[in-house]
Amino acid sequence: MLKLSTLQGRDKIRSSLAGAMAGGRIPHALLIVGPNGTGKTTLAKAIANGAMCMSPVNGDPCGQCMACKLIAGGMTPELTYIEPDEKGLIPVSAVRQAIDNMYIKPAYASHRVCVIDDCDAMNAQAQNALLKTLEEPPATGMLILTTSHPDLLLPTVISRISRFDIDRADEEETVEYISANYPSSYNRAHFIHMYTGGARGQIDQICTDPEFMELREQTMAHFTAMTSDALDAAYGFATWFEKESDNEEHILKMLMTLYSDMLMLSTGLVSRIINRDYQAKLTTLMEFLTPDLCMKATNAISEYRRRRKSAVNHKMCCEALGLDLTISKSK
Ligand SMILES: [Zn+2]
Numbered sequence: 001m002l003k004l005s006t007l008q009g010r011d012k013i014r015s016s017l018a019g020a021m022a023g024g025r026i027p028h029a030l031l032i033v034g035p036n037g038t039g040k041t042t043l044a045k046a047i048a049n050g051a052m053c054m055s056p057v058n059g060d061p062c063g064q065c066m067a068c069k070l071i072a073g074g075m076t077p078e079l080t081y082i083e084p085d086e087k088g089l090i091p092v093s094a095v096r097q098a099i100d101n102m103y104i105k106p107a108y109a110s111h112r113v114c115v116i117d118d119c120d121a122m123n124a125q126a127q128n129a130l131l132k133t134l135e136e137p138p139a140t141g142m143l144i145l146t147t148s149h150p151d152l153l154l155p156t157v158i159s160r161i162s163r164f165d166i167d168r169a170d171e172e173e174t175v176e177y178i179s180a181n182y183p184s185s186y187n188r189a190h191f192i193h194m195y196t197g198g199a200r201g202q203i204d205q206i207c208t209d210p211e212f213m214e215l216r217e218q219t220m221a222h223f224t225a226m227t228s229d230a231l232d233a234a235y236g237f238a239t240w241f242e243k244e245s246d247n248e249e250h251i252l253k254m255l256m257t258l259y260s261d262m263l264m265l266s267t268g269l270v271s272r273i274i275n276r277d278y279q280a281k282l283t284t285l286m287e288f289l290t291p292d293l294c295m296k297a298t299n300a301i302s303e304y305r306r307r308r309k310s311a312v313n314h315k316m317c318c319e320a321l322g323l324d325l326t327i328s329k330s331k
Helices: 011-024 040-052 066-072 092-102 124-135 171-181 183-196 200-207 210-226 231-243 245-267 276-285 291-309 314-325
Strands: 029-033 079-082 112-116 141-147 162-165
Touching: 011 040, 011 162, 029 040, 040 066, 040 112, 040 141, 079 092, 092 112, 092 124, 092 141, 124 141, 171 183, 171 200, 183 200, 183 245, 183 276, 210 231, 210 245, 210 276, 210 314, 231 245, 231 314, 245 276, 245 291, 291 314
Parallel strands: 029 141, 029 162, 079 112, 112 141
Antiparallel strands: none
16 A cells, blocks of 8 residues: 655655654644655555554555555545646636535545645636635645645745655766766756756656657747846747647746846855756846746746646647747837
């Protein structure tokens, strides 16, 4: 049975959770944050198993009680699992239903658990539906949320929930792994480590995809062009970005790393730059891209994600993003 103590490489989060869950003090709401491919769902399910068990040991299920026997048999009547639908959304109705369930006293376990995976797929209305439960949690209910994009959650939700960040693998390990398996990517190992948070699955994907680095160069070229007073750059980006819709998530993430690097440069935190190989180029852009404009750009990217989820016309979303990211004298 999936349990906290047998998960690999999650020592820090495991010991703090085991501490929190020892003696039956089950936290009522948890947020697990980490990049894709770092095992957030597995961790959430392991925690859920410990919470449903009638006599857990340091957060682990005992394996003997009725709840554990049901879980071992693949039956989890006290667990509600929600994930984004085929449109990438978690509708408010699913959230309301899950919350109502949490208030029903469990019959086969010590807690009723609701796991909401990739919870950033909830719109503001769905997130708001959680607030009452976060304020007055049912005694025998537990809510576990996971996300790769905590920036898309409402501050009112984040502030009412215990947050656990999945540890990043260390850079030394990633560099060793890349030099052993993908020597041709060795000189970009720092970027790859920062971009993937050390998640092996993502590292494998990036290092075996020749188009990835090309996409990164194109993103950098558009980023540079938009740091100018040219309206052409905005539409150039929009057209390209719309065409590259399969790579949308990568492009947005790469842009975020570039704006974040500009902020780091402006505050002198040079060691935290992700795109180290672009440092010289980025330095020349500092006179145009002020920290204030970088903040506006990151907001524009979040806004783009929200618009896309609400099914606004794709082309219009791309154009709005291009215009928002292009520096013009009128701003
Ligand atoms: Zn048990």
